[in-house]
Amino acid sequence: MSKMQEILENALVDSWVRHFPRSGRQINQAHETDAELIEVAGLPDHYLAITTDTVAEEITEGLYQDPHTMGWVTIMANLSDLAAVGAEPLGLVVSVCIEPSRDAAFSDGIAQGMADACRDAGVFILGGDTNSTRVISLTGCAIGLVPRKEKITRRGCNVGDVVFISGGVGIGNALGLARLAKLPPERFPERLYRPCARLQEGQLVRRYASCCMDTSDGLLATLDQLMRLNDLGFVLECNWPKLLTRPALEFCAGTGAPPWLMTAGPHGEFELAFTVPEARREAFLEAAHALGLFPIRIGTVQETPALTLALDSGERVEVDMAPLRNLLQTVQGDLSRYLEEFRGWGRKWGLE
């Protein structure tokens, strides 16, 4: 697990986990799944999936300025963790902590964002907790069910498996870069960032894939984490028009932002990244198309535990995501240094 520990966030999680004895009911190990899976007596055919996620820094750092975004993402971030284990949601609870200075329009905006996300996903808020606090934080907790026979985790891929994403990525990092670089809001309107949890996709993927994880920390960080967990590597075919959604591509075209940043930055969206054994690939795609889903093939699993970018030029670049994933801590939260050093790696790798 030393490769896991190179990432400061993994080490931080472990510093918490080591205090807590493990439940005999729990199926997954730490880091192994986006949502926790537990056995419940009386539910012989399913695991109960549970997850919690907080939206806080994204608000205090100014990344989300519209309360609707704040509410939307709080819901979708939790549902996306359920999607990545292929769970069918049972519902959510939310804990909202808001400064007393905020007006009713602000709270209503958050509530509407939550309600809209729930409607989009066909899921219900069951209850929650409200608090008046010095600084805003919004926490969700979602539960769902996964058929035991179709359990899927972040572990299990093999050399030669095909890597897919459920849809194009990049809108999270487009918004992130627009804010970091202090671009005018119209360069990437916040309303374009309404990422959806891929619940239907997850329920299909669990039947075919060998591992799965959501892209909430950005696509390259997701592949990097899967690489460390599986002790295998990935070749990523960097065909940007195929990998990125249109709003992210247009953002790059309009601002000159290099496309690799849309996959390398830490602010992702809620697509699923997953691997399908070659032998099941055709059947998977047929089943996906029958549901009107069009997963995007982005690469393959390789034996070398590295992340290799296969560029359109034919060139191959091995990128080490550790310094990028740890950069916010390395620069001690200094965001202008963060952006500068981040792009320095891109230049070093010949990506911009």
Next chain:
Amino acid sequence: MSKMQEILENALVDSWVRHFPRSGRQINQAHETDAELIEVAGLPDHYLAITTDTVAEEITEGLYQDPHTMGWVTIMANLSDLAAVGAEPLGLVVSVCIEPSRDAAFSDGIAQGMADACRDAGVFILGGDTNSTRVISLTGCAIGLVPRKEKITRRGCNVGDVVFISGGVGIGNALGLARLAKLPPERFPERLYRPCARLQEGQLVRRYASCCMDTSDGLLATLDQLMRLNDLGFVLECNWPKLLTRPALEFCAGTGAPPWLMTAGPHGEFELAFTVPEARREAFLEAAHALGLFPIRIGTVQETPALTLALDSGERVEVDMAPLRNLLQTVQGDLSRYLEEFRGWGRKWGLE
């Protein structure tokens, strides 16, 4: 429900709830239970209970200064909500948001407090989320199971039912008053505040009681909320040595704090307050004693929808908790005015 709306916190909860359509799976209405109850296909004999609770203001306002308390209460507050619906816990997830300036000893203290609370309750942390934020907040989410045939909510008491608490109260408000009045810490050491969720008690109570709620907002606020929900009132027998735990009584004796404050303040603990029909009282007590539990009889349900304090002097005082429950908002968070006005009501009612 206009009586419910007199309490600003109830109105605040409703201002959120009205945005959210109701799940067809949900059994309880808003305000009606400490934890949400849902039907799960495949679990014909049980309801799934889920709850979330955040500890934030208690830390930023200086009420909790020891990280062990912060972790302990985060766990117990959530388990107590499960206890109040008689649920058997399945586990918890936690989301910890901590300032980057805090050192490892601080995080370790929180984790140890969480681990100790879990061990005490025989419950496990399944997973969670860590965040670096400007201001600390700790959120838990707990799930459990309740037999459908033994469902209990905050609604259902009848005139003549006997009111019990699962154990003596007052330590929460002793700590609260010690902090508000800026007393030296040895007057009420924070380590005395380690309230336990009454899980075993809840699983017994669900078989005999007509309604149940935890005392996390203080005993009188709990009875006030039950009064509003049931449209019936309570006579509370104010035998302080019986109602309060020894540390709370000793705090009153040592500082001259009036005992009523230990039940009226907003910072409670995790006892259960519940009502048992007279016809089931004897069987309930027998079953409790057989388990080594000694619930405390504290009053009866009356038809008049009021909270009547029956003092040892023989005098009866009707107290309206609305101005006290709304006081923090009325004084706009000014804590010195809060304490002064709070005690003004006590003098008005002849309680100090």
